[in-house]
Amino acid sequence: MRHPVAYLGPRGTFTHEAARALFPETDYQHTPCDSIPDVLLAVDRGEFAHGVVPVENAIEGSVNLTLDWLVHHVDVTLTAELIHPINQNLMTHPDHAHWPLSRFTRVLSHPQAVAQCRSHLREALPGAAVSYVDSTAEAARRVAGHPEEAWVAIGPQSSGRLYGLRILESGIQDYPNNFTRFISVGRPWTHPTAAAVGWKTTLLITLPSDFPGALHRVLASFADRKINLSRIESRPTKKRLGTYYFFIDAEEGLDHPGMVKAVADVEHWGCQVRRLGSYPCYTFDKIGDPRPVDNGR
Numbered sequence: 001m002r003h004p005v006a007y008l009g010p011r012g013t014f015t016h017e018a019a020r021a022l023f024p025e026t027d028y029q030h031t032p033c034d035s036i037p038d039v040l041l042a043v044d045r046g047e048f049a050h051g052v053v054p055v056e057n058a059i060e061g062s063v064n065l066t067l068d069w070l071v072h073h074v075d076v077t078l079t080a081e082l083i084h085p086i087n088q089n090l091m092t093h094p095d096h097a098h099w100p101l102s103r104f105t106r107v108l109s110h111p112q113a114v115a116q117c118r119s120h121l122r123e124a125l126p127g128a129a130v131s132y133v134d135s136t137a138e139a140a141r142r143v144a145g146h147p148e149e150a151w152v153a154i155g156p157q158s159s160g161r162l163y164g165l166r167i168l169e170s171g172i173q174d175y176p177n178n179f180t181r182f183i184s185v186g187r188p189w190t191h192p193t194a195a196a197v198g199w200k201t202t203l204l205i206t207l208p209s210d211f212p213g214a215l216h217r218v219l220a221s222f223a224d225r226k227i228n229l230s231r232i233e234s235r236p237t238k239k240r241l242g243t244y245y246f247f248i249d250a251e252e253g254l255d256h257p258g259m260v261k262a263v264a265d266v267e268h269w270g271c272q273v274r275r276l277g278s279y280p281c282y283t284f285d286k287i288g289d290p291r292p293v294d295n296g297r
């Protein structure tokens with residue numbers, strides 16, 4: 001039996017590409033969900049052993065929806081990371097393939113994808129309205145379903161191929177080094193063939209309110225043990241203005257002796273520490289390129 005993997009769908013999203021790279025189709029069955037919360041909830045409820053969602057983009061930064069749902073709505077474990085290249089395409093219905101860009105009135109895509117192409121859109125489609133949808137592939141599907149509309153979608157080539165769109169422009173992101181970090185959540189697993197390029201632990205830290213310099217103490221606890229932190233991201237607690245949760249990624253496993261001491265220190269300073277996961281990190285070049293998604297799979 002192939003193990004079930006939920007991902008942000010529909011078929012043809014960047015997350016689908018990431019899910020297929022992380023969880024090979026020989027061993028895993030991929031199922032699309034309509035939104036990031038749907039993926040996380042399905043795993044949290046035990047309906048899927050694994051889920052894949054985006055967490056951070058090189059151009060636009062954090063995927064706040066993922067971070068906030070991890071904090072407030074689900075209790076799932078982070079089990080792997082994949083850094084995946086992102087090439088954004090401007091695509092339309094084949095009937096409009098020869099139109100000048102000035103004829104298009106609306107751009108559809110995921111907010112992260114639109115944000116990655118903001119400058120390009122201002123120049124290429126200055127008059128077009130923007131409609132945000134839950135994923136790039138959903139945008140492609142809607143554009144394909146409305147040939148009567150002068151619409152374009154932004155998304156991966158795979159979504160254009162799946163929904164029968166034509167590519168008008170490729171590589172439209174504003175900066176060339178565009179990568180998104182995806183995470184898997186759920187049960188522990190190991191990739192059947194790929195070697196990890198590193199190991200990370202993600203902690204969610206809440207500072208005590210009455211302790212000046214608490215964040216400094218937290219950072220020093222890791223620095224004192226020579227543990228590299230690759231990311232610190234704050235999100236509002238949503239309880240009171242000016243109060244935050246800190247997501248901290250450390251480049252060691254949770255049972256590394258230095259990590260054990262650093263976390264004990266942080267707790268000693270009165271911080272609350274939630275251990276979100278300790279997991280291998282994969283990169284796209286090392287994990288291998290799965291065959292393109294086609295209509296049958």
Ligand SMILES: O=C(O)C(=O)C[C@]1(C(=O)O)C=C[C@@H](O)C=C1
Pocket residue numbers: 008012013014015016054057063086110112113134135136137155180
């Ligand atoms: O819409 C998709 O294709 C997604 O997989 C979502 C998502 C994201 O949320 O960051 C994934 C990668 C890109 O950065 C743009 C969109």
